[in-house]
Amino acid sequence: MDDIADLAVAQQVLAAQPFSRLLGARLTAFGKGEATLELDIRDDLRQQNGFVHGGVLAYAVDNTLTFAAGTVAGARLLTAGFSLDYLRPADGTLLRAHARVVRAGRSRVVCRCDVSSVNGDGPETLCAVAQGTIAVPEPRQGD
Numbered sequence: 001m002d003d004i005a006d007l008a009v010a011q012q013v014l015a016a017q018p019f020s021r022l023l024g025a026r027l028t029a030f031g032k033g034e035a036t037l038e039l040d041i042r043d044d045l046r047q048q049n050g051f052v053h054g055g056v057l058a059y060a061v062d063n064t065l066t067f068a069a070g071t072v073a074g075a076r077l078l079t080a081g082f083s084l085d086y087l088r089p090a091d092g093t094l095l096r097a098h099a100r101v102v103r104a105g106r107s108r109v110v111c112r113c114d115v116s117s118v119n120g121d122g123p124e125t126l127c128a129v130a131q132g133t134i135a136v137p138e139p140r141q142g143d
Contacts, residue, residue, distance in 0.1 A: 090117040
């Protein structure tokens with residue numbers, strides 16, 4: 001499949017996730033060991049100090065790491081774990097998470113992810129960095 005077809009299929013997978021639809025997440029890039037997920041920053045995604053809630057950033061990291069891994073390991077994946085460092089509060093109009101594969105093995109794919117906020121046409125502000133491991137489960141009988 002070409003990158004455009006791959007992106008369209010990955011977007012369908014994202015759209016099938018009720019929580020991703022609730023957040024309004026969009027997959028804007030998918031292929032060659034990388035994925036980018038975006039979502040509009042709305043007031044209902046903020047915490048008491050007006051910044052984007054850390055759980056929203058964690059969601060973006062989790063899904064983007066897994067989609068990046070999917071570009072090299074297929075669709076049947078599970079997040080095994082990730083570490084997330086918040087660098088500064090996320091604010092602005094758009095949250096963008098970009099992940100890339102660091103190493104792909106038979107049973108695990110290691111990825112890194114940067115999460116940035118964007119305010120209008122202004123520059124991106126790096127808000128968080130993460131590294132995660134995505135598990136490639138053994139095929140089930142009958143698969």
